[in-house]
Amino acid sequence: MDEINKIIEENLETEKNQTEKTEKTKEQKKLSPKTKDIMRKVIIIVLVIMLVVSVGYIGDYFYKGYRNKSRNEDYKNQFYLTPTSTDAQETGSPISFVDLYMKNQDLVGWVKINGTKTDNPVVQGRSDVPGYYEYLYKAFDGSYSQYGTIFAHYKNTFDGSLSNNTVLYGHHMINGTMFGDLEKMRKVEFLRQYNLVEFTPRYESFTDTWKVFAVIISDSTDTPNIPKEGPYAYMVTDFPSDYNFMKFVKEAYQRSMIKTPAQDIVPGDEILTLSTCIYDFKGARLLVMARKLRPGESKEMDTSKITYNSEVVYPPAYYARKGGTKRAVKEYTFEEYLKEFPQK
Numbered sequence: 001m002d003e004i005n006k007i008i009e010e011n012l013e014t015e016k017n018q019t020e021k022t023e024k025t026k027e028q029k030k031l032s033p034k035t036k037d038i039m040r041k042v043i044i045i046v047l048v049i050m051l052v053v054s055v056g057y058i059g060d061y062f063y064k065g066y067r068n069k070s071r072n073e074d075y076k077n078q079f080y081l082t083p084t085s086t087d088a089q090e091t092g093s094p095i096s097f098v099d100l101y102m103k104n105q106d107l108v109g110w111v112k113i114n115g116t117k118t119d120n121p122v123v124q125g126r127s128d129v130p131g132y133y134e135y136l137y138k139a140f141d142g143s144y145s146q147y148g149t150i151f152a153h154y155k156n157t158f159d160g161s162l163s164n165n166t167v168l169y170g171h172h173m174i175n176g177t178m179f180g181d182l183e184k185m186r187k188v189e190f191l192r193q194y195n196l197v198e199f200t201p202r203y204e205s206f207t208d209t210w211k212v213f214a215v216i217i218s219d220s221t222d223t224p225n226i227p228k229e230g231p232y233a234y235m236v237t238d239f240p241s242d243y244n245f246m247k248f249v250k251e252a253y254q255r256s257m258i259k260t261p262a263q264d265i266v267p268g269d270e271i272l273t274l275s276t277c278i279y280d281f282k283g284a285r286l287l288v289m290a291r292k293l294r295p296g297e298s299k300e301m302d303t304s305k306i307t308y309n310s311e312v313v314y315p316p317a318y319y320a321r322k323g324g325t326k327r328a329v330k331e332y333t334f335e336e337y338l339k340e341f342p343q344k
Helices: 002-029 033-079 098-103 180-186 188-193 242-255 316-322 334-340
Strands: 107-113 119-123 165-169 196-201 209-219 271-277 284-292
Touching (some): 033 098, 033 119, 180 209
Parallel strands (some): 165 271
Antiparallel strands (some): 107 119, 107 196, 196 209
């Protein structure tokens, strides 16, 4: 009995010691007022630093936007001329590339889209190769710029005539500049009001007008785990035959989200492709394609015929991200071409 009491007393003593030890540990973990004050000050300092950095970043973004806009306004003042009485019979506005070309010999033209903030010089990098584009982050004056400069595909020609397909690239800036406003053209309501693009190569004296005929979502990458049909080769600038040109055009019609009266292209027409990033899926690109106005053709378009394409063909990555009825491009055969355009 004494041994049992002794064991009980030892257990009670052990529990008491453990309790005292636990209480002592809790006391040690309690922060002193001085330590708490130091921690509070550190947290405040960190928050202030984060605020300053954030304000600085936002301020820098808006400053760069202002600087880019200011520079471009200067370029516009040098590009557009005051119309004279003799210019009234021309379909375009009088322009001059002289002053701008003196600043940068990579200048190849000017692009403007009504209803958007796009109204910029166009360059062509001399050292461009696949995967490297000189003006992606280079301003017209040669300085670094996150806005870059709108630039033409390195295979395009500007030697007094244009390629079959002139391809221009520009950043999708969130403030709408460069090609940031091209997204608006995904809407029929916008296109019914603004369906013309002005792209003028540097050898012209008056602006050239182009009618929008397609608005396309394309995939620029090989998306893992998604069957790939082969990317739409919108970067092709010249075609070996009229049939290849028309095959390219017919595929554009099928891939376009929008139908317009300008989907009346024939061999010999010149087309323009504007390309920018969008975020429907990784590697997505938005393409706006236009046909050059033919001699004597009116700029007017029957806007009631601008409608959504209910049978649009999207790339596989689009369906994988957003669902919908998958469609495939119907190939335009040589027999169909001959029937539509009989050979003389």
